[in-house]
Amino acid sequence: MQALVFLSLVCVVVGMHVRVGPQMTDAQLEQTLADRPTMQRHIKCALGDGPCDALGRRLRTLAPLVIRGTCPQCSIEETRQIRRTLAFVQRNYPWDWAKIIKYAIVLSCVVVACFAQAQRPAVSDTALDDALQDKRFIQRQLKCALGEAPCDPIGKRLKTLAPLVLRGACPQCTPQETKQIQRTLSYVQRNFPQQWAKIVRQYAG
The missing domain is CATH 1.10.2080 (Antennal chemosensory protein a6)
Incomplete structure (x- = not known):
């Protein structure tokens, strides 16, 4: 947006x-x-x-x-x-x-x-585990976050909330969302180091 x-x-x-x-x-x-x-x-x-x-x-x-x-x-x-x-x-x-x-x-x-706060449904930990195991899905979301490809609804949501969590403050995130986003960011940091470096440069400033 x-x-x-x-x-x-x-x-x-x-x-x-x-x-x-x-x-x-x-x-x-x-x-x-x-x-x-x-x-x-x-x-x-x-x-x-x-x-x-x-x-x-x-x-x-x-x-x-x-x-x-x-x-x-x-x-x-x-x-x-x-x-x-x-x-x-x-x-x-x-x-x-x-x-x-x-x-x-x-x-x-x-x-x-x-x-989006009132409209977004909760994501279960099981659904998150499944998503993290799907390499093509993760790469699509990373391209969305970096502005290299179109975003689906999940990508738009992550692109909105992840920078706030990355900066250490997401007042509109529920505790469950914060935990899941932190977990996703940690996963990306470990498994996609090049994209992680780009994300940090783009959003953490």
């Missing part, structure tokens, strides 16, 4: 998209991207480190739609411009991009975990 912060940044930059008036042209987008003070202002807004204008506040309310992958208000052209903006920020503002990523991971973990 992409985080709210990504879209806040992008929507502020390509903000004319949802207004009733004319859409932002590619030339206008390029002009905005080239204007360093404007970009820094938008990035501060996205990170919550600075004020947002009325349009920025409005666009933040639309962000969840785009995050879920359904934005009826967005045209193909707008989607292309949003992707262009994200790539530009990643290349030209790497320190800010790193902050956005860090903030986004925390925010998405909290939002998804809170939403």
